[in-house]
Amino acid sequence: MTDAAATNSRAVLEVEDLVVRYRIARGIVDTLQRRPKLRVHAVEGVSFALRGGEMLALVGESGCGKTTTAQTVLRLHEPDAGVIRFRGEDISRLPPRKLRELRRRLQIIYQDPYESLDPRFRVHATVEEPLIIHRLGSKAERHAEVLHALEQAGLDPPDLFVDRYPHELSGGQRQRVAIAASLVLHPDVLVADEPVSMLDVSVRAGVLAILSELRKSGLAILMITHDLSTAAHFADRIAVMYLGRIVEEGPAHDLIHNPQHPYTRALLSVVPKRDPRERTTPQILRGETPNAVRIPPGCRFNPRCPMAISECKEIDPELRRPAAATSAGHRAACIRV
Amino acid sequence: MTSAIEAAEAPEAPLDVRPGFLRSKVLRQPQTIAGLTVLVLFVLIALLSPLLAPDPKAQVGAVFEAPSGAHPLGTDGGGADMFKLLIAGARVSLIVGFAAAVVSALIGGSIGLLSGFFGGKVDTILMRFTDYVIVIPDVPLMIVAAALFGRSLTNIILIIGVIYWTTTARLIRSQVKSVRERVYVKRSRALGAGNTRLISKHVLPQVAPLLIANTVLLVAYAIFAETFITFLGLGDPSLISWGRLIENAFTDDALLNDAWWAIVPPGVCVACVVLACMMVGQATEDSLNPRLSVGHLSVRRFGLRAVPRREP
Amino acid sequence: MSVLTVSELHVWFELPGGRELHAVRGIDFSVDAGERFGLVGESGCGKTTAMLALMGLLPPNASVAGEVLLDGENLLVRGEESAAPHRWREIAMIFQGAMNAFNPVQTIGDQIVEPMELHDFAEGKQALARARELLEVVGIPGDRVSRYPHEFSGGMRQRAAIAMALACKPKVLLADEPTTALDVMVQAQILELLIALASDFGLALVLVTHDLPVVAQVCDRAAVMYAGIVAELGSVDRLYHDPRHPYTRLLFAATPDLYGADAVGSIPGAPPRLDRELIGCPFAPRCDRAFSPCPTVTPRLLEVEPGHIAACHLNDHAVVAAS
Numbered sequence: 020m021t022d023a024a025a026t027n028s029r030a031v032l033e034v035e036d037l038v039v040r041y042r043i044a045r046g047i048v049d050t051l052q053r054r055p056k057l058r059v060h061a062v063e064g065v066s067f068a069l070r071g072g073e074m075l076a077l078v079g080e081s082g083c084g085k086t087t088t089a090q091t092v093l094r095l096h097e098p099d100a101g102v103i104r105f106r107g108e109d110i111s112r113l114p115p116r117k118l119r120e121l122r123r124r125l126q127i128i129y130q131d132p133y134e135s136l137d138p139r140f141r142v143h144a145t146v147e148e149p150l151i152i153h154r155l156g157s158k159a160e161r162h163a164e165v166l167h168a169l170e171q172a173g174l175d176p177p178d179l180f181v182d183r184y185p186h187e188l189s190g191g192q193r194q195r196v197a198i199a200a201s202l203v204l205h206p207d208v209l210v211a212d213e214p215v216s217m218l219d220v221s222v223r224a225g226v227l228a229i230l231s232e233l234r235k236s237g238l239a240i241l242m243i244t245h246d247l248s249t250a251a252h253f254a255d256r257i258a259v260m261y262l263g264r265i266v267e268e269g270p271a272h273d274l275i276h277n278p279q280h281p282y283t284r285a286l287l288s289v290v291p292k293r294d295p296r297e298r299t300t301p302q303i304l305r306g307e308t309p310n311a312v313r314i315p316p317g318c319r320f321n322p323r324c325p326m327a328i329s330e331c332k333e334i335d336p337e338l339r340r341p342a343a344a345t346s347a348g349h350r351a352a353c354i355r356v
Numbered sequence: 357m358t359s360a361i362e363a364a365e366a367p368e369a370p371l372d373v374r375p376g377f378l379r380s381k382v383l384r385q386p387q388t389i390a391g392l393t394v395l396v397l398f399v400l401i402a403l404l405s406p407l408l409a410p411d412p413k414a415q416v417g418a419v420f421e422a423p424s425g426a427h428p429l430g431t432d433g434g435g436a437d438m439f440k441l442l443i444a445g446a447r448v449s450l451i452v453g454f455a456a457a458v459v460s461a462l463i464g465g466s467i468g469l470l471s472g473f474f475g476g477k478v479d480t481i482l483m484r485f486t487d488y489v490i491v492i493p494d495v496p497l498m499i500v501a502a503a504l505f506g507r508s509l510t511n512i513i514l515i516i517g518v519i520y521w522t523t524t525a526r527l528i529r530s531q532v533k534s535v536r537e538r539v540y541v542k543r544s545r546a547l548g549a550g551n552t553r554l555i556s557k558h559v560l561p562q563v564a565p566l567l568i569a570n571t572v573l574l575v576a577y578a579i580f581a582e583t584f585i586t587f588l589g590l591g592d593p594s595l596i597s598w599g600r601l602i603e604n605a606f607t608d609d610a611l612l613n614d615a616w617w618a619i620v621p622p623g624v625c626v627a628c629v630v631l632a633c634m635m636v637g638q639a640t641e642d643s644l645n646p647r648l649s650v651g652h653l654s655v656r657r658f659g660l661r662a663v664p665r666r667e668p
Numbered sequence: 669m670s671v672l673t674v675s676e677l678h679v680w681f682e683l684p685g686g687r688e689l690h691a692v693r694g695i696d697f698s699v700d701a702g703e704r705f706g707l708v709g710e711s712g713c714g715k716t717t718a719m720l721a722l723m724g725l726l727p728p729n730a731s732v733a734g735e736v737l738l739d740g741e742n743l744l745v746r747g748e749e750s751a752a753p754h755r756w757r758e759i760a761m762i763f764q765g766a767m768n769a770f771n772p773v774q775t776i777g778d779q780i781v782e783p784m785e786l787h788d789f790a791e792g793k794q795a796l797a798r799a800r801e802l803l804e805v806v807g808i809p810g811d812r813v814s815r816y817p818h819e820f821s822g823g824m825r826q827r828a829a830i831a832m833a834l835a836c837k838p839k840v841l842l843a844d845e846p847t848t849a850l851d852v853m854v855q856a857q858i859l860e861l862l863i864a865l866a867s868d869f870g871l872a873l874v875l876v877t878h879d880l881p882v883v884a885q886v887c888d889r890a891a892v893m894y895a896g897i898v899a900e901l902g903s904v905d906r907l908y909h910d911p912r913h914p915y916t917r918l919l920f921a922a923t924p925d926l927y928g929a930d931a932v933g934s935i936p937g938a939p940p941r942l943d944r945e946l947i948g949c950p951f952a953p954r955c956d957r958a959f960s961p962c963p964t965v966t967p968r969l970l971e972v973e974p975g976h977i978a979a980c981h982l983n984d985h986a987v988v989a990a991s
Binding site: 657658661662663664 | 676678724726728731732733734
């Protein structure tokens with residue numbers, strides 16, 4: 020418990036029991052037949068804490084709620100329930116005027132480097148825009164900030180890039196411009212939504228190294244990714260999501276080498292290894308992740324779980340430290356570990 | 357093929373307009389060049405008409421004189437030189453055409469922009485209003501409006517402008533809706549940009565080329581509309597326009613006199629300008645949507661070559 | 669005995685303005701029946717273009733050179749005329765993003781039947797029965813044949829795309845990034861399916877992807893492509909444990925491994941433009957072991973051991989000694 024208290028005392032971002040549900044539009048037939056209004060339970064009670072200088076990777080398959088969580092944390096989407104705290108202050112219900120102030124401290128970079136930048140803006144204009152929006156600094160000061168941000172993002176020397184248009188840059192370079200545009204406001208938290216999945220393999224490490232380096236200046240990074248290998252190498256902590264819940268979380272190394280939750284284990288076993296000689300038998304789960312409209316009772320993973328017992332249909336497990344865990348921060352939501 | 361071309365140029369999202377778009381893509385096409393040449397020619401004629409054709413209504417010959425050396429297009433039902441009348445008529449026709457097109461573009465563009473950007477109730481209300489306007493038959497409306505508000509030049513421009521904006525509104529609305537979903541717009545919003553900034557700096561520049569292309573097409577419609585409004589007798593009687601020339605020809609029984617030179621030339625002028633506008637407008641719209649180029653559909657006609665010799 | 673042999677394949681594209689893009693610059697490889705061959709490379713290396721050339725599905729501004737021998741017959745010798753009869757009947761392809769390319773207003777069954785009828789393989793009731801069978805083969809219940817694409821999940825649509833490719837019993841199956849847009853669990857299912865199909869039906873499978881670990885786990889042999897050429901070709905084991913081209917080595921190093929502790933590398937720079945003539949080794953500007961001949965002399969593909977070739981001067985003892 021002391022560990023958790025110590026964690027929370029330095030937490031920049033805390034999320035407690037976040038719930039986000041989307042309404043599905045009903046067709047005429049359904050309305051006339053008075054079928055119940057269906058909702059997509061995108062996020063169903065997610066809690067985590069993010070400390071300064073730390074990179075937390077939120078991993079999971081499509082539909083698990085990781086992107087929705089990230090968007091909601093930034094208040095780009097409204098939560099249905101739960102609390103979001105930024106530096107101790109509750110931001111879940113902030114009015115729009117105060118939200119604008121918040122936008123400076125919480126930034127996001129998107130997956131698609133080819134669509135992230137306005138094709139009509141030169142690099143300088145893109146990176147300068149946040150400063151103009153928040154009316155910070157004189158023209159000269161803004162220019163200095165732009166150059167500095169470009170350097171931090173690895174576009175060195177920055178003068179080479181400031182007058183370029185996005186279509187003159189490669190994917191990796193565009194992503195760096197997007198990073199620079201977020202850094203220019205000196206944020207406290209950066210959400211990176213699949214930052215490298217659309218980049219060539221040879222360029223990915225370069226961009227991730229930039230993000231990694233930024234941790235040293237105290238930036239807290241929430242990285243959304245479906246790529247467990249990337250998370251394993253670059254994140255400090257990993258949280259695995261399934262159908263709107265975190266099913267396992269812990270220090271990256273512990274989670275990868277000593278996974279506890281059956282879903283995590285199955286997921287890790289099907290990640291292809293680089294070495295052709297390492298042909299382990301993958302534990303391929305049958306079927307696909309069910310849609311988040313009708314959640315099964317009990318543990319939401321039980322229909323596909325290779326370790327499920329009858330109790331699993333009744334009990335919805337909480338996150339707690341498994342018996343075989345080697346560190347305090349490693350928790351899993353399974354009654355069998 | 358896309359992956360191979362990626363090596364030569366970075367991939368671009370379709371419909372996103374880069375700076376220099378007009379210069380590089382649109383103005384290079386032969387259609388645009390031809391169309392613009394014709395339009396510029398007519399605009400010049402219209403601007404210089406007081407110099408080129410002073411006092412066009414003056415009687416210079418007999419009624420319906422056939423074309424001759426002195427009067428290349430003969431005379432009209434009042435003995436005035438047709439050629440001069442044609443030049444003079446260009447002015448009003450083009451003024452009405454361009455002005456009405458601008459009015460339409462402003463109305464349609466604004467409605468489309470607001471509708472597409474804000475969505476929800478604003479969208480529903482504006483689009484239902486648009487549907488309502490579409491349903492009203494244009495010619496009877498024009499007749500009624502002309503009867504009610506008088507037949508001055510300004511009124512004609514407004515009447516035409518107020519009828520033809522609906523297609524523009526729909527077109528701009530769907531374009532705005534799609535631009536609104538672009539990642540860079542979302543990113544700006546996430547940075548804290550307000551609606552004004554998003555619209556003026558990010559959405560409008562992307563939508564502007566389409567609006568321009570559409571406005572050029574509207575010019576074609578407007579000139580044609582002026583022609584038939586005036587032909588129906590609703591135009592300003594004191595002004596010379598191509599439509600008036602055709603109307604005069606009919607009321608003066610040009611057909612009975614076999615005076616084709618009184619009817620055909622104004623019609624040909626209208627057709628030329630309309631065609632030129634269509635060519636420019638269509639070329640611009642097509643350039644905006646690379647998916648419209650159907651070359652890639654005719655696959656399987658690739659060429660064959662010999663294997664190049666390797667250096668020893 | 670090779671089912672598919674590609675020799676000296678070149679593809680050029682005419683660009684607006686009179687320039688030419690030399691996208692594929694003379695590649696050679698062969699695949700046996702039942703073998704799983706990988707074609708690996710990053711964006712712009714020409715792997716998808718090469719696959720389209722094998723199918724004869726290139727646009728009018730493209731020209732090809734070289735030979736594509738399918739069971740001894742050259743598919744490209746008379747252009748479309750020689751390629752068309754074999755298309756889908758002997759060589760079929762799962763395109764990139766195939767799972768999103770279904771016609772939303774036709775049932776899956778009708779779309780699987782379509783190639784059968786187009787290529788005179790089967791028609792009517794017989795075709796529909798075969799469509800049902802094919803769905804079962806790819807792991808979808810046969811009664812789904814009358815459902816529409818939107819009723820299928822992404823993974824199932826990809827399986828349906830595979831069924832479509834198998835419709836006319838091809839000997840060669842080209843799969844272009846078949847699992848790129850899928851979750852890792854669904855990816856595992858699809859790859860398992862492709863492996864089973866290759867062995868059960870004796871298909872020659874060519875798997876095109878940028879994902880090295882997928883190739884390492886699924887394929888027996890692979891070719892690494894860069895800037896339109898084959899940089900290295902060999903068994904996946906040798907490619908990983910004894911890479912003879914710096915690009916292969918660096919590419920593996922740039923791929924994070926789940927359990928590996930090594931730092932993940934990156935390769936500086938970008939691939940060369942293919943609308944110009946390339947002098948010397950195309951990888952030289954980015955190579956960490958480039959030496960004197962590299963910028964000016966184009967390396968030839970040399971056999972470093974039986975079945976393992978690489979286009980790098982470092983393997984040429986004479987050149988290394990002379991520098």
